[in-house]
Amino acid sequence: MALYSEKVMDHFRNPRNVGVIENADGIGEVGNAKCGDIMKMYLKIDDDCISDVKFETFGCGSAIASSSMATELIKGRPVREAMQLTNKAVAEALDGLPDYKMHCSVLAEEAIRSALEDYYRKNPEKRPEA
Amino acid sequence: MMIYADNAATTKMSRAAIDAMLPCMERDFGNPSSLYSIGQRAKELLEQARADVAAVIGAAPREILFTSGGSEADNQALRSAAELGRRSGKTHIISTAFEHHAVLHTLKRLEKEGFEVTLLDVHEDGLVRPEELQAALREDTCLVTVMFANNEIGTVQPIRELGAICRAHGVLFHTDAVQAMGHLPIDVQADNIDLLSASAHKFHGPKGVGFLYARKGVPLTNLIEGGAQERGRRAGTENVPAIVGMAAALKESAANMQANAERMTKLRDRLIRGIGEIPHAALNGDAARRLPGNVNFCFEGIEGESLLLLLDDRGISASSGSACTSGSLDPSHVLLAIGRVHDVAHGSLRLSIGEDTTEEEADYIIQNVKEAVEYLRSFSPVWRDLMSGKSSFIL
Known part of the structure; x- marks a missing residue:
């Protein structure tokens, strides 16, 4: 049995939405180099939709694949949907991750949430009512 | 292109090892403890393998104990030395911070049992300094264990000098030679080694077999109790095919x-x-x-x-x-x-x-x-x- 699913390997080998968005509307960075994983997400938001998303990741294969899959799941979606992205959804979309790699999907969820928080900080009027 | 560049993890078995093993499974399959001829033939193969392994490192056949691999040999070496130390009130052990976990985890266990462990610095170059071993030795030191060559960064320790210091102080010296065996010349006499661990699959032998060298006069503590195999120091029917394969692989590695x-x-x-x-x-x-x-x-x-x-x-x-x-x-x-x-x-x-x-x-x-x-x-x-x-x- 392979370490990772074909889906994980596909997203690792051909990561989607890699790179940087200049003048992004929201930027989130989570993780730390000491633990071996850092994810950085850049969001472009138009009309309350994620019009573009890019990522940069320092990390293992599943961290790269999780970042890539997370960007795919939110690209073109309304911000409120993106806010609800869960690590479970990321892991499921990847056809599963080994147990000890689940934290990679958690990082992806946190990176997106952190980028959205950044967007709300800059645009408080957009923040939905609690 | 397929390139296997992880020989420190394990190696491909040599043709010589495989060829030596097959007859042990097909023809000479007897139990070495049995008295009839098919058993005695297996016994001969076992003892020939012991002599072959011993010859490569300058030991006597009686000083070689076959084990399930490097980890078991490390465990038994450390346990045995600790047991000897405890009997004479010596409960201090010296090692290094970058030993294999088979050594480090055994040391952790021994600490819980009341032993005190000093780990020598391996410096930025990954090398132990003999003078620092000298300085760390105490009246109650019962064992020094330093690996021959590190499994990750490959640095080769000044084993002969470290061994000489231990010998001068009457302290047992063990080396985990799993990475070095078959790749570097090792002479337990000249290198002043009392206990040494090795594993066959690191030198093109089979997995699940290794050996412990214990200098004559160093009593071993059993990890496995049972039958009288290995002169009572390790119970369980000997894995004759693997042992014979190991000896063949080691002989070939040593020759080349x-x-x-x-x-x-x-x-x-x-x-x-x-x-x-x-x-x-x-x-x-x-x-x-x-x-x-x-x-x-x-x-x-x-x-x-x-x-x-x-x-x-x-x-x-x-x-x-x-x-x-x-x-x-x-x-x-x-x-x-x-x-x-x-x-x-x-x-x-x-x-x-x-x-x-x-x-x-x-x-x-x-x-x-x-x-x-x-x-x-x-x-x-x-x-x-x-x-x-x-x-x-x-x-």
């Missing part, structure tokens, strides 16, 4: 050792030069005092597991000290012991080439490591911060 070492050292240095051209990369461990087949680098701004996956896609099997490859949160204790910080220890790569690795393969590895590191850095936020000056380079 010098020629192999010369060739592999050249290739190793070619790899070190080539990979060393990558910016912000650093060799781990001393460049010269290392195993002929070991290359180990840290690369700044990338993580090791993703590097291994990319190399695997290109047919190269290698290893890393990254936390992600171990299932734990911490990177290799060996890299931390030589002073690499977590951030760069995660970005390590170990290549351990074999006797049959070619120059062409070495160049292919260099090219692919360069490309893979560059690619991973191209979307690494850590690398971006380093390049933009937001954080500073360590390597």
